[in-house]
Amino acid sequence: MLLTNIETIPGKSITVCHGVVSGSSVRSKHVGRDIMAGLKNMVGGELRGYTELLEESRAQATERMKAQAQQMGANAIVNVRFSTSSVAAGAAEIYVYGTAVTVG
Amino acid sequence: MEILFLLAFWTIPVVLGYVFGRMAEAKHYRSIIAREKAFVHLPATSLKTLLGDGPVARSELVTGSVVISIDHFKKAASALRSVVGGSVKSYESLLDRAKREALLRLKESCPGAHEIVNVRLETMALAGSQPRQVTGVEVLAYGTAIYYVEQAGAA
């Protein structure tokens, strides 16, 4: 499954358009990550636990989007866009969406 | 007596945040500047058209993200600012670092690519345990990495 965030797949041409597909996932942190975040808050700096959390979340959302496109019979997704939001204290929602196409 | 404890409770995190936060920030900026120089050969544009011409071997969606937390000094400075209004200068460096770091990680995720097109940046605030409290900022950079067929070479 090819993914790009431009409107075409360079080097290939789009033959069929299948419509919008999307994937979302909501993750919440666990206590271990939270304690480190509390300490890091004292001095600032990267919160690795959260970065990993959000990356896993994004990966899962992308997988779901690809699965949806597969079901539709597409082999590529173009114009992919991401959207993240913090839904509750300690939970993040990742939303990925794009247009599923068949490229030849 | 409780006054002294309360005073210590409020000033110690701010002082620690100032001292260690400034050190961490300076170190991060040094790393960012060095890596930006190293990756300047890999163009990342927000255009939808490709820089080079020639056949494209493959393209893929690439991302780079980072989460940076706020230290207590920045929090205190922005709390004071929120009373009088005006630009929150202490957060400017936080967001600047986060965006540049995300872009660098984007480039680092596809070292062999010839260019990255349609780069988009998304910023999101991380909530804390108390309502309306911001504990950190996440920046996601994503784009499409383009690999040209080798005989043409980089643009």
Add this chain to the structure above:
Amino acid sequence: MKYQASLPEHNDNISHEHPLKDFVLILAGLSAAILVGYLALGWLVDVVVDRMSPQTEARLTQLMAWTPPKGEVAMRPREVWTQALVDGMAKCAGVGEPVTVRVNRSETPNAMVAPGGLVIVHSALFDSVQSENGMAFVLAHELSHLAHRDHVRAIGRALVLVAAATLLTGDGSAAASVLLPAQHLGEAGYSRGRESAADGKALEILQCHYGHTGGATEFFETLQREEGDVPAFAHYLASHPSMGARIAALRASMRQAGMKAGAVRPLPQF
């Protein structure tokens, strides 16, 4: 399209001024503004209470008043005697409303006044003074609080300052809890001022009632002997000035006004 690798020379996305400059400036400015606001509001409450009519004061104290339960029978003789003493001084004190005296059995010597003209005396006070005049001074001090309307002032200040703090910082914000200890310090200072004023007026009441100020410092001297040395800085947080300070202030006032000590009347045996 040709790509030319380039990086900006300086970072225009951040301000280059020192981060502390902003912080310190705003902190100093805000602190000054809060201090001025605090003093202004306190002064306003004092002005309003000074100009208040006796009817308004009576209505307000009625709201705050509290009738205590009857004291124990063993304390009755003390109560009767103290009531007579207070009634005798009422005219000199300029207290319009009737004052009720209660004596409670307690190991700690103390006396306090509650809104509604109630004076509560702890029984141990009788052992801490050596004469009727000594006791009269303590009672006169409490009557002075009534005459000065200090309870109305205290409640007025508390209301006004809490209202201002909540208005400015919003409900339940962290800033309110930061302001609280600062307010505590300020209120302690104000309270000490009111106590000194009550001491001064008590001296005048004694002079008016007995014709001299003998025995005025008896209670403070007893406490000073018993308490010993307390670290000086603790008095910044205290609601009352230190015993030493109060004794010195009384003596200075007596000298300044030309008041003299005279023969004191004995305390009856209870």
